[in-house]
Amino acid sequence: MARKKNKGEAAKLEMTPMIDVVFQLLIFFIVTLKQQDILAHLDVFRPQPDDKPPPQEIDDMLEIMISRDGYWMNGSLIPFRSMDRRITKLAKYSQDMPVIIKCTLDSPHKYLIKTLDSCSKAGLSKISVFTM
Amino acid sequence: MSKRARNDAGCDVDMTPMIDVVFQLIIFFIVTITLDQEINEDIELEYAKHGPIIEKELERSITIEVDDRGHISIQNAQLSLTKLHSIMANRTKKFGEFPVYIRADKDTKHADVKSVMDICTDVNLWRVSFIAMNDDKS
Numbered sequence: 001m002a003r004k005k006n007k008g009e010a011a012k013l014e015m016t017p018m019i020d021v022v023f024q025l026l027i028f029f030i031v032t033l034k035q036q037d038i039l040a041h042l043d044v045f046r047p048q049p050d051d052k053p054p055p056q057e058i059d060d061m062l063e064i065m066i067s068r069d070g071y072w073m074n075g076s077l078i079p080f081r082s083m084d085r086r087i088t089k090l091a092k093y094s095q096d097m098p099v100i101i102k103c104t105l106d107s108p109h110k111y112l113i114k115t116l117d118s119c120s121k122a123g124l125s126k127i128s129v130f131t132m
Numbered sequence: 133m134s135k136r137a138r139n140d141a142g143c144d145v146d147m148t149p150m151i152d153v154v155f156q157l158i159i160f161f162i163v164t165i166t167l168d169q170e171i172n173e174d175i176e177l178e179y180a181k182h183g184p185i186i187e188k189e190l191e192r193s194i195t196i197e198v199d200d201r202g203h204i205s206i207q208n209a210q211l212s213l214t215k216l217h218s219i220m221a222n223r224t225k226k227f228g229e230f231p232v233y234i235r236a237d238k239d240t241k242h243a244d245v246k247s248v249m250d251i252c253t254d255v256n257l258w259r260v261s262f263i264a265m266n267d268d269k270s
Contacts, residue, residue, distance in 0.1 A: 018150035040183030040266040110238035113178040121182035
């Protein structure tokens with residue numbers, strides 16, 4: 001009887017270091033473990049070099065130029081918001097409309113991503129990326 | 133004296149679950165940490181809230197990383213353009229067409245992204261996907 005009682009006491013006593021260690025590890029975990037990012041993919045087509053350059057005469061074709069300074073549509077530099085609005089408006093007529101994005105060599109990648117995101121929001125999927 | 137002996141015995145019995153738990157946690161660690169090393173952590177992706185989410189990477193897909201200084205890597209192993217070209221050429225020979233993801237930093241110059249895309253077109257891959265962060269939290 002006395003033996004049993006002692007065993008029980010000992011077990012209770014030894015829980016503390018285990019809890020300590022587990023707690024430490026748990027904290028370490030929470031700090032180190034980075035939440036997995038939710039990633040999106042934006043698909044584009046590359047122009048085939050043996051093909052003719054994009055036919056310029058098509059009217060319902062959306063052309064966006066990206067430079068180091070920002071976004072250009074119809075020859076003028078425009079802020080992102082107005083480009084986004086224009087893309088949404090134009091996409092209402094036809095979702096099959098081809099989109100041509102021309103990037104200059106020194107343009108940052110984020111502008112291209114922003115533009116592609118905007119096109120994706122509008123439901124446009126025929127997107128080609130050219131380099132100028 | 134007898135008390136001490138009893139205490140020692142109790143200690144012996146209770147070590148087992150602690151070791152079990154610690155061991156389990158360590159194994160979990162090793163597994164997670166290896167997964168983390170497969171991507172270049174220096175790359176800061178741009179946010180694209182409307183892009184389709186990648187649920188699971190497609191079979192045979194390849195992710196090419198381009199950092200803000202134009203360094204190209206696959207699974208955090210840096211490559212030269214010629215090496216990348218030979219890798220891509222070999223892969224197309226083996227599998228035919230396969231999905232290509234380009235994971236480029238938001239401040240990467242388009243010229244560096246273009247050189248990767250040119251390699252893709254060179255080996256007859258006309259479709260590439262850019263990876264962006266889908267900001268679900270805000």
